[in-house]
Amino acid sequence: MLLSIIIPVYNEEQNLAKGLSFLSEEANKHAIEILVSNSPESMDESGMICKEYNKVTHFDAILKGRAAQMNAGAAKAKGDILLFLHADVTLPEDFYNQIIFAIKEGNKAGFFAYKFDKETFLLNINSFFTKKRGLFSGGGDQCQFFTKEIFKTLNGYNSAFCIMEDFEMIDKVRKQKIPFKIIQSKATVSARKYDVNSWGKVNLINGYVFLKYKLGVHPIKLRKTYKSLLREGV
Numbered sequence: 001m002l003l004s005i006i007i008p009v010y011n012e013e014q015n016l017a018k019g020l021s022f023l024s025e026e027a028n029k030h031a032i033e034i035l036v037s038n039s040p041e042s043m044d045e046s047g048m049i050c051k052e053y054n055k056v057t058h059f060d061a062i063l064k065g066r067a068a069q070m071n072a073g074a075a076k077a078k079g080d081i082l083l084f085l086h087a088d089v090t091l092p093e094d095f096y097n098q099i100i101f102a103i104k105e106g107n108k109a110g111f112f113a114y115k116f117d118k119e120t121f122l123l124n125i126n127s128f129f130t131k132k133r134g135l136f137s138g139g140g141d142q143c144q145f146f147t148k149e150i151f152k153t154l155n156g157y158n159s160a161f162c163i164m165e166d167f168e169m170i171d172k173v174r175k176q177k178i179p180f181k182i183i184q185s186k187a188t189v190s191a192r193k194y195d196v197n198s199w200g201k202v203n204l205i206n207g208y209v210f211l212k213y214k215l216g217v218h219p220i221k222l223r224k225t226y227k228s229l230l231r232e233g234v
Helices: 013-029 046-050 066-076 095-104 121-129 148-153 165-175 192-196 199-214 219-229
Strands: 003-009 032-038 056-060 081-084 109-116 145-147 180-189
Touching: 003 013, 003 066, 003 095, 013 032, 013 046, 013 056, 013 095, 032 046, 032 066, 046 056, 056 066, 066 081, 066 165, 081 095, 081 148, 095 109, 095 145, 095 180, 109 121, 109 165, 121 199, 145 148, 165 199, 192 199, 199 219
Parallel strands: 003 032, 003 081, 032 056, 109 180
Antiparallel strands: 081 145, 109 145
């Protein structure tokens, strides 16, 4: 089965340079295509970096926003399975086999547990909960994947969401009782938010914004709240 890896980027040339080498090596071993969906507002050299890898297709999305960029990648994808990957997240080495096995088990969607690129007791607490089915699990750092058929059935990501589009998507999966799997081989996630903010502050902000999302607050207001409180762009 062909796996399409879709990476939405916005000025992510440094992370792309780190990640595409590994993904391209895996694409030489397995049935994988890699699509980099660049924001129309990007001002860096992501496109030039992508040209260095013959397994990578780069294009500029027409609409800005991660949800719109991921949908644009899905529309171009040829794969039977769609995997959505943030540029600063590294997949585990066995990701392809794990996804194929999950689909063959009858799952139509899923995501990965993760660990951080630095290890502390507090960050390990966060990582622990990504292994379990729970209210906060399934976010975009967990590398969501779907069969193309189910992705179309769900109408893709809601482009009205400029934040929390990943949680809105997994909520649709749960509400429609679509079988999904949490893969226990861990992806590696950047701890950069925690490097410039305290562990407590990041988790309080995440919890506060998540609660407002659950209460139906408009995504634009959620994004404004998030950006005003956290020392990092969304």
